[in-house]
Amino acid sequence: MVTVNAISTDTIEIKGSKFLAYLMPIVMYEEQMVHLRSEHPKAVHWVSAYRYLNEFDQIVEYSGDDGEPKGTSGKPTLAVLQGHELINAAIITVRYFGGTKLGPGGLVRAYAEAANAAYSQAVFYPYEKLMIKSIECHYSNVSMIEYEMSQKAIRCIEKTFGEKGAVFKIEGSVENLEQFYNVLGRSIF
Numbered sequence: 001m002v003t004v005n006a007i008s009t010d011t012i013e014i015k016g017s018k019f020l021a022y023l024m025p026i027v028m029y030e031e032q033m034v035h036l037r038s039e040h041p042k043a044v045h046w047v048s049a050y051r052y053l054n055e056f057d058q059i060v061e062y063s064g065d066d067g068e069p070k071g072t073s074g075k076p077t078l079a080v081l082q083g084h085e086l087i088n089a090a091i092i093t094v095r096y097f098g099g100t101k102l103g104p105g106g107l108v109r110a111y112a113e114a115a116n117a118a119y120s121q122a123v124f125y126p127y128e129k130l131m132i133k134s135i136e137c138h139y140s141n142v143s144m145i146e147y148e149m150s151q152k153a154i155r156c157i158e159k160t161f162g163e164k165g166a167v168f169k170i171e172g173s174v175e176n177l178e179q180f181y182n183v184l185g186r187s188i189f
Contacts, residue, residue: 016098
């Protein structure tokens with residue numbers, strides 16, 4: 001499985017209708033839907049689909065036709081995500097009607113083509129399950145912790161300072177966290 005960490009977009013035109021497709025990380029989906037609806041007020045449809053892993057490592061999928069005939073837009077968009085084994089990703093396609101009806105088959109092809117166009121513009125990363133951990137350290141070791149986090153691709157979610165030392169809430173892959181702990185050892189905590 002692969003995922004994305006930035007928005008990629010492309011536009012196709014079929015019989016006068018414009019299809020603007022946006023592929024994005026799932027965490028951006030709701031915000032981008034609101035943004036695209038306000039940015040394109042004259043569009044007629046905002047079709048979407050997404051796939052993500054929930055806390056039980058189960059794949060959750062959704063597709064919405066947004067007024068297009070049932071199954072002609074959201075499902076083909078979701079099929080692109082499935083076919084390319086994308087996870088934790090969403091696609092929103094904005095449609096401007098061009099005056100010519102495409103029919104059910106034409107809509108299926110148009111939405112799949114638009115989704116594939118956005119896919120072709122994206123940069124992909126192997127999917128890694130991320131874990132969140134909390135660690136405590138003495139003040140004298142804060143800079144060493146921060147350095148090793150940057151070296152092991154571990155993200156600091158939160159850092160707080162207390163009477164006894166610093167507490168870091170960190171996020172990283174299982175492999176990176178293991179390397180992080182091995183390099184630092186238990187003596188600094």
